Amino acid sequence: MGYLFLLNPLKMQEHLIIDGNNALHAIPDLSKELAQDRNLARDSLLRFLEPIQTGENCLLTVVFDGRGGKGRVYQHEGVKNYTVIYSSSVQGADGVIERMLLAAKYPERISVATNDSLIRNCAYESGASTMRIEELIKKLDSAIDRTRIKLNQKQGGKSGPFSNKICFPDRNQGEK
DSSP states (O other): OOOOOOOOTTTOOOEEEEEHHHHHHHSHHHHHHHHHOHHHHHHHHHHHHHHHHHHHTOEEEEEEOOOSSSOEEEEGGGOTTEEEEEOOTTTHHHHHHHHHHHHOSOGGGEEEEOSOHHHHHHHHHHTOEEEOHHHHHHHHHHHHHHHHHHHHHHTTTOOOOOOOOOOOOOTTTTOO
8 A cells, every 4th residue: 555645836735744653642631541442542633633634724644553454544534634544564653654754755844743753763864844742732732722713703702712722741840
């Protein structure tokens, strides 16, 4: 199965590739959910990321490790620019991401969200950029804030409060 996602140079959209399993383990609420139900946690992650795709108007690809057999590619909720990939059991999610980076015609338009240092290094080597999962959550929060502001403006300032923030433990707690 080929995973070739080329960007249209006329549109020059950002292509955000997310290491799905890495994100599930890095986000505390989803990590807890993952311990109970893998499919539910995956669905939650995909729903959490929807505001990034719509708010940023980017190509969004989430890559998960598949469970045996051939890989699978589909559009999340039928959204053309939001792709979900389940890798084959042979290749794994890391292999899919690496192949996408190596095959990219415009790697400078790709950003990979992962805390995995090997994938981060592969992205840098191919000319793509990276962000840690914590940075991805900040990007998500910004997309939600922009959407809230747009809604508020469309409704003449009459929309109520809206928040969809994902909490991360403060890494600096206890450090002085």
